[in-house]
Structure formats: C-alpha cells, structure tokens
Amino acid sequence: MLEALRAVGYSVQTALADLIDNSITAGARNVWLTFHWNGADSYITLRDDGRGMSEAELTDAMRPGSRSPLEEREPDDLGRFGLGLKTASFSQARRLTVATIKSRGRRAVRRWDLDYVGETGEWRLLKSAAPGSTSRISALDDQKQGTLVLWEQMDRVVGLVDKDDARAQGRFLALAKSVGRHLGMVFHRYLEKEDDKPALCIYLNGNKADSMVRPWDPFCSAHVATCQFPEEKLLFRGARVLVTGFVLPHKDRTSEEEYEAAAGPAGWNAQQGFYVYRQRRLLVAGGWLNLGYNNEEHYKLARLKVDIPNSTDADWDIDVKKSRARPPPGLEERLRELADSVRKMAREVFVHRGARMQAPKAREIDDAWYPATVAGRLRYRIRRKHPLVTFAMDRQGSDQKPLEALLRLLEETVPIQRIWLDTAEKPEAHAAPFEDEPPAEVMTVLEEVFKALRATGETTESAKERILTMPPFAKYTKVIDALGTKKR
Secondary structure (H helix, E strand, C coil): CHHHHCCCCCCHHHHHHHHHHHHHHCCCCEEEEEEECECECCEEEEEECCCCCCHHHHHHHCCCCCCCCCCCCCCCCCCCCCCHHHHHHHCCCCEEEEEEECCCCCCEEEEEEHHHHHHHCCCCCECCCCCCCHHHHHHHHHCCCEEEEEEECCCCCCCCCCCCCHHHHHHHHHHHHHHHHHHHHHCHHHHCCECCECCCEEEECCCCHHHECCCCCCCCCCCCCCEECCCEEEEECCEEEEEEEEECCCHHHCCHHHHHHHCCCCCHHHHCEEEEEECCEEEEECECCCCCCCCCHHHCCEEEEEEECHHHCCCCCCCCCCCCCCCCHHHHHHHHHHHHHHHHHHHHHHHCCCHHHCCHHHCCCCCCEEEEEECCEEEEEECCCCHHHHHHHHHHCCCCHHHHHHHHHHHHCCCHHHHHHHHHHCCCCCCCCCCCCCHHHHHHHHHHHHHHHHHCCCCHHHHHHHHCCCCCHHHCHHHHHCCCCCCC
16 A cells, blocks of 8 residues: 555655645744755655644654545645645655654654565554664754654655766756745745735755745736736635736846746746635646646736635545646636636737737827738738838838838738747747847837838827837837937
8 A cells, every 4th residue: 555655646846845734734934845965865854843743643643544535624724635744755755754842742753664564564653763864853853843754765766876976966956946946836825924924934955044945926916017807706615716817927028037937937838827726825836727728828928816725625626746626617617707808818918018018098009010811811911001111101202012012022921830830849939029139220210110200290209109009119218218319
C-alpha cells in the first residue's frame, strides 16, 4: 500500500505545498524550507512555528487516512483527506521523519521508513530519527513550539548521484528555485497581508529577508492598466462562490520586467483562464475548467479569480493533491457567461494593444488596419480615411494609381499563415511597434501624422489628442507633447 501511495502523482512542488497547508492550518506565521545537498544522501527539511502536536496527535497524524474526507472541517482548515503529509512525502522520499513540540511540552518524533516496512512486513512506526539523522531535526530544539518534517532517501528527487556531481547539484538548486516560484504562486494571498490577516513568511534556503519567497499576483491587481470586473456572488447549495474577472495590461502598457513577471511560472498562454482558490489557497492556476475553451494567444490577458469554501470540496471534485477542481454542473453556465465577458475584453485589449482602455474622451481609435468580410471571407484592409493615408494620397496629386496599387498589394499579401505560425510557435517573439527604434525615427513618423491632421483642420491640441488614440503612439506622450513646437 505504501508503495502504491507513491504513485499518486505529486511533483516536488505540489508535495511541499501540501506540507505547508498543514503549517498554515496549525497557525504558523513562519515556515523555513531548506534543500540540503549531499549527493544521494541529500535531504529536505520544512520547519514551522505553528502549534505543534502532542505525542498522541503526532502518532495519529502519521497514520494514512487519519481523518475521513467526509468529516466537516473548520473554515480555515486546508486539509481534507488525512493523506497529505504521508502521500506527499512518500511520493518523493523513502524515509519520512516528523519532529514536533507543543507549547510547554516535550519534543515528539515519529518516522516512517519504507525500506524498513518492506524488510519486516510490519506497519511499524518508529519513534526516533534514523541513525545519524538526529542533527537534521535539531533546529526545532530552539523553538517553544512548532513542527519539522524531514525527507531522506529522496530517490525521486536526486537518485543515486555522487555529492561531487556538479550537474546534479545544479539541478537540485534549480529545483529549489522552481519550488520557490510555485509556492509564491500557490500561497500568494497568504504571503501578502489580506483582510487584516497577518502575512505568512516562507524562507527558502535561509532565514533572512533576501531568502523570503515572494508572492506572485496572477491578476496584476496593483497595475493601473489592469481592468477588474465587479465581484459576482454565486450561490450553490447554500455555499457562496465569489468570481472576479481581470484583464491584464497589454505588453505595451508595462515595463519589460513587469510583463515577464506577469507571465507566471508556466508562461502567458498556459496561465490564462480560471484561478480557483480554496480558503485563499490556490488550487488551479489557469485553464478553462473544461468549459469549452482552448488556450489561445489573443485571450492570454484574461484571468478569473474564483473563491470557494472548503465545504464544497466534493461538489468541486477536489483531488488529494489539491491541484484539480471541476465546477459543479449547476455553476457551469454562469461561469461560462462570465468567462465570455472577460475573454471578449481581453481580445479587444490584445488586438488594440491596450488602446481601447485609454482612448481620451472616448474618441474613435484611428487604426491603420481594419478587418473586412468580402464574399464571406475575412480580409484585412488599410483604412483609407486614416489621416496619414489621406495626406499621402493628397500629396500624390491626380495620379493616384501607383499609391493605390501599392496599398492593394499590401492588403492582398498580408502573410496571415506566417504570422499565425510564428505566434503559435514563439508567442513572445514579436517585437512591439517601434521597439528599439531611436526616438528620432519615431519623431519623424509622428511629425508626418501631425502634419496630416493639421492639414485636415485639426488644432494643435486636438491633433495631439487624436494621435494618442492611434496605436502604437500612446506611450510616446513626451514626444507627442513636443509636436508643433519650435525645433530644439
């Protein structure tokens, strides 16, 4: 049975997140996670300052299935199946040791050793750390209360490698960083102060501020260009489900650092969709919950936050790893309607590079291109009424044929298939308009657009306002302010 429990399907990231659930439920304010490299004898410790357990409570906690999943839980309890500590640990290590101290109590230790169980054929829960491992749990001795979990013989994490294997050590350290990013995502609402609740601190390979796991907010909530929909309250079997939609800023509205951070651990396309939280703990990070949508490039800015209580675990089909959730049929239709609204706006922001969100005085946006349906087929046309196009045609004089022929050639040879292929294979590879162009070249184009608008009768100020509606000039406000002034 123990060997079978190892195949539940945890990754190192989800396994450690499951352990931290226990720390949070125990009221911990600080968690210290440390990866210790020693080749095949490498080990991981996770220590917290929670309430700790008595010897009887520890023995019960080490028993697989220690609580029935049908049992009603406290509202802030992150557990469900009574399996997390054991299955998460067995999935990565063959030896699990837990040491704990309850306030005003003495330290209690229990150990599962899968090799020992296999050799003896007995479910014998050992009462001490393995020989030579006592020092690995000694960090708990300086605390008045708390719990320390020790993973050893991590065959699924490091395997049989020598401690001098630099490449294996590099992979081990890279894994630690990956775990940190995952924890920053799963527990970001705990790591940030929310609803007057004190923030949780998770330290990775250290105990100083620079080793703290940083929260990752999937919704860019603090960014001025993020569009947040009103929170919707859905009722299902007496339980309240909260849904909030977000459309994230277009790349043109963020710095390179902000855009890279907002992509998330799995990247922009994979992180679009629903984020399901159970008691502020993230269960599902993106995806469309089997509601009939696919991850597509032009919807990558769409994300929806869903908060569910732990009393609805069965309705949402929460799995043992707490990494899957499926909405009950009674909520699917409304969730689909909310997703449609968010996706529609996300597509607008993506297509218009955020300009729809910032057009001053709601003036119509002067796009140079527009889609047109001709004989039932979608085509892309150059807008003849665009100020710069009109200005160029007027300058052409009576013989409009060469310029019109050039515009038609451009319209008929838009490399649609090439663009879609490149977008699918390398979604982040496309350069932004005028990216890396020197300001002088941008100014040259803007001056021609400005002259075209002035020629149509626009005032200096109204011409500048209209230019702000033209993708992709909105972010060049300083250059636009200089239009119409004397040359410097």
